[in-house]
Amino acid sequence: MSLKEETDALKRIPLFANLDPAKLKLLAFMSQRLTFEPGHAVFQQGDAGDAAYIVLDGEAVISIDTPKGRIDIARMGRNEILGEIAILCDVPRTAHVTAATEKNLVCLKIEKNDFMGLINEFPGMAVEIMRELARRIVNTNQQLRQAVAAKG
């Protein structure tokens, strides 16, 4: 369990993939490695978003509150990022995230303030992240167009 391993995990996240490795290492060093016991909550829907989590080991369950009660909508595994929107803007959590019941969930917790501090210092990072977000918008638009076309 070392810094190197965590840096590698960060590199595999598309949002961070193009960032300078030295900065990623700094980000990993500033972040906290956290273990959640099976079934324990990582965060709750409606909480203020203050950090993003990168899954290093185990699985996380995403669920949302609906009028019919809470339903699971997805599972996330190794090298996936949870709640990344929260470190970019002030929105409450849009879903619950819980450690899966099989085994411990190990995450790297990236605090919003630290991440922003890093971006303020290295504007190049901001540009890379902006690009990645724009790419996502393009993808979403394309999917939407395809979905609308398929329907019509």
Next chain:
Amino acid sequence: MASGADDGLDRSIYRYVIRFSIKDTLAICGLVAAAQLFYYVTLDLPKNIMNQGIQGKGIQFPVDLGGLGWFSVGQIQYLLSLCALFFVAILINGGLKQYVNSLKGKLGERLLRRLRFQLMARILRFPVPHFRKTSSGELIPMLTAEVEQIGGFMGDAFVQPLMQAGMLLTIAIFLFVQNPLMGFAAVSLFPLQAYIVPKLQKRVKALGKERVKAVRKISERIGETVGGIQEVRTLGTAAWERADYTDRFGLVYRIRYEIYQRKSLVKFINNTLNQGAPLLFYGIGGYLVIEGSLSVGALVAALTAHKDMTAPWKELLDYYQQSQDAQQKYEQVIEQFQPENMLPAGLHAPSTGSAPRLDGPIVANALTVHEDAQTKLLEGVNFTIAPGEHVAVVGPANGGREALALTLARLYLPTGGSIRIGDVDLATVSDADLGARLGYVGPSAYVFSASVRDNLAYGLRQRVLSAAENAERRAMLAEAEKAGNLPLDVEAQWVDYAQSGAKDAADFDRVAAEVLTRVDLAEDVFQLGLRGRIDPRRKQAVADAILAARAAFRQRLSGSQADPALKGLIETFDPERYNDNASLGENLLFGTPLDASFEGEALATQPDFLAVLRAKGMEAELVAMGRKVAETMVELFAGLPAGHEFFDRFSFIAADDLPAYQAILTRTVPLADGSLPAIDEEDRARLLSLPLKLVDARHRLGLIDKDFKARALAVRKALHGDLPEAARAKIAFFDPDSYNAAASIQDNILFGRVAYGQAKAQATVGQTIREVLDALALRERVFEIGLDFQTGVAGSRLSAPQRQKLAIARALVKRPDILVMNDSIAALDRSAQARVLDAIIDGTRGMTLVWATQDATSAPRFARALVFSDGRLVQDGPVEDLKAREGMLKEMLAAD
């Protein structure tokens, strides 16, 4: 009274000096004139000494001194008497000069203090929107460095030219008296100098500006070349680039050379004219002496006198330059301090007596607020809010609700219409009275660098309640008044505890607890208390109680009543085990340092500590480990600018030390076999200091393994056994049975470390601590320690929601008549927003509450809503009605 100089900040520096120091200036001028008389004597006497005393011309010895026949003296005695007289004249002249200088200094320093104070007072009156255009970065240098230069000149403004010109004039008169022709010769060149020198200087000044411009252009070009270096290389234009720089550097060369030449020309002209004058004296004076119409004494005196002329003349020329500079700087500074629409100075007059209640209805009449000529924030708004009414103010962003809240708090001033509260116009209420009776909290409120308690009490400080305590303070205030500063003692009693409902300072903690509970911050303050420290000698009872809590906590950790939820969350201090969640330094010392020599980096040079390390053969190992840590730190932090907060929070190496460590790394590159070369003492100490900070579980650098831990434990044992008595006294060893003064309350209860990397460990451990403290009725004590917590610069040691809650508590604690809340809970998370809104509505019964919010969904919590759009009040009425009726509120509620 929009921006007029109601406080006497004149446009001209001379007018300013006259306005505030006319009396002192006149007094000094009188002294300067008197000094000239004695100065004249010091010029004139040498002539008599030469002629009468030495040459015995025009006098019969013995001479009757004083003319009363009492002292009859011969030539020698006469000479000595003249010399003594000369000495006395010098003393008086010098003494007067010294006295004038000291008066002048006082005058200048007072003017500087006054100017600074007036500028600061103006900043406090700036219209709030002005701060969007002006940063503190602009204001700070003006109030610190620039004002200082101006202040230095103000003392001199009148005195210096008078003093120097007085000297010149005295010398000139003396020369004319000796012989008109010589007098004329002495001053003949001054008009020429007075004409040429400023002319030449002017050109030098203009050249200086050109030089700055040229250099600025060059730096732009350098940036361009560096940015386009690949293009320059691949397009092969290096020669053209170099030709371009040749040309640009040539321009700078020519400008600089001309400046140099002109400067040396000025010097040459000045020196020549000054030194050329004696030639005239030798020529004309010598001729006159030969002719017999001038004595040798007079000629020598004239020569000496003329030599004396160069100094004041130079001073006058310097003064001319300084005055130009100072006037320009003064104007520039004053310019920045004349914004339109400043708060009238009268509203900042210190007040006495208690503030009148603002418990009448709030009536806005044709209220209009402009940001500037084009932008209208509010237009023609009319409404009445009854005393004690709770009103929501909603509407789209920039539609007028924010402006209304700011105008009610008088942070914006109406440009038309008025707001009246009862029978007073809001525009005429003094700031202190308004501050006492009206509470306002904006969307991101400011927290001052003080304790939590002081921040809460900050809003209770509108007026001073007691006089200065001792003569020393009173004398300081008297001096302050002479410099136009506010003669109120900042150390006197300002906080009006009664306003908060507290009986006295001691009772204030109870009120603070109530208010902080209301805004959902009491728990946080309690947590801060847990992180605080106490001095067990002064608070023996608290320390003993905390030890009892430690024992109770241990029972929850292990033993029959052990709580399974706590398993693995705490690593208790155990003399026989290495603690992965504590630093290596803590593990070795197994205690908390009480003395700086055992603290942090100093430990690496502590001789007793080093001796034990060496005896156990661990020094080299730690140095090698330190080198690895240094490598990582340099890699991680080298790109950050010095002073970045990350250094403080994360780096093992301070920003200032980073270059030194980089140098050490290059000096200590490992040899071919992997071992380190010989490293000198200083470098060893620096490297050794790093791993001591290493917390294995937290930093995850993978440098500490099982064998290393065993060796570290051996060092720990040796330290405890072998340290000399004097050194042992400087460490609070971890002892299960005694209170550790150097550790926080929480650490004293835990007697161990919360494990890193266990999610919710803090929360679970915190809950247990709370239960333990509650069982022992210790919560209030810890809360009081939390109130002592220092919030840091701009409250930076608190989180944004904590700061906001503290600001709301600060507004509530003064129990205002009117509370204006401007999106003040937006920074809180959803659930906290709901709790705090409930608590505020509940806690402001009987007060007028104006709740401006971007969140229209909270409007139904209020009986009445004002809806603003495009600066106009578009809806006003009971929320129930507005919800049902077509209109903006209904739309907004539907959109959410």
